[in-house]
Amino acid sequence: MRVSVAIDRRPEIADPEGTTILRALKELGFGEVASVRMDRVIHLEVDGDDPDEVKRRVEEMCKQLLANPVLEDFVVTVDP
Amino acid sequence: MRVSVAIDRRPEIADPEGTTILRALKELGFGEVASVRMDRVIHLEVDGDDPDEVKRRVEEMCKQLLANPVLEDFVVTVDP
Numbered sequence: 001m002r003v004s005v006a007i008d009r010r011p012e013i014a015d016p017e018g019t020t021i022l023r024a025l026k027e028l029g030f031g032e033v034a035s036v037r038m039d040r041v042i043h044l045e046v047d048g049d050d051p052d053e054v055k056r057r058v059e060e061m062c063k064q065l066l067a068n069p070v071l072e073d074f075v076v077t078v079d080p
Numbered sequence: 081m082r083v084s085v086a087i088d089r090r091p092e093i094a095d096p097e098g099t100t101i102l103r104a105l106k107e108l109g110f111g112e113v114a115s116v117r118m119d120r121v122i123h124l125e126v127d128g129d130d131p132d133e134v135k136r137r138v139e140e141m142c143k144q145l146l147a148n149p150v151l152e153d154f155v156v157t158v159d160p
Binding site for chain 2: 006021024034037040043054066
């Protein structure tokens with residue numbers, strides 16, 4: 001099964017990469033950009049038959065390795 | 081307007097970060113994972129009234145700065 005994990009920094013956590021991109025876009029003439037956040041998506045291919053069980057296992061992977069629970073929120077989506 | 085830009089490495093381009101995560105997951109006992117790809121999502125807040133024009137401008141930002149057209153594909157989505 002294909003699984004996507006969207007990992008976003010929490011809103012109150014600074015995003016230096018996004019801030020740098022915002023400044024660069026303005027210097028290139030894209031003055032209409034008000035904010036930029038850079039986040040991650042992890043695409044996994046996981047063996048399994050039960051979407052609920054696959055989702056539960058991937059959430060466990062997030063807690064143990066993929067995400068930093070202090071700084072980041074994650075959303076696991078099992079593709080149909 | 082909120083705009084999301086999904087930037088994925090082309091399938092034929094190696095993803096060392098994904099490969100490292102795959103190995104670590106297997107060592108942690110998640111043997112059911114067959115592949116891992118790590119990609120980026122950029123969330124922008126852009127001033128504008130016309131979704132088509134906003135999308136066109138963000139695609140221009142991708143070509144000039146956000147994406148590497150040799151290694152990456154991008155998809156721009158203007159949130160409703």
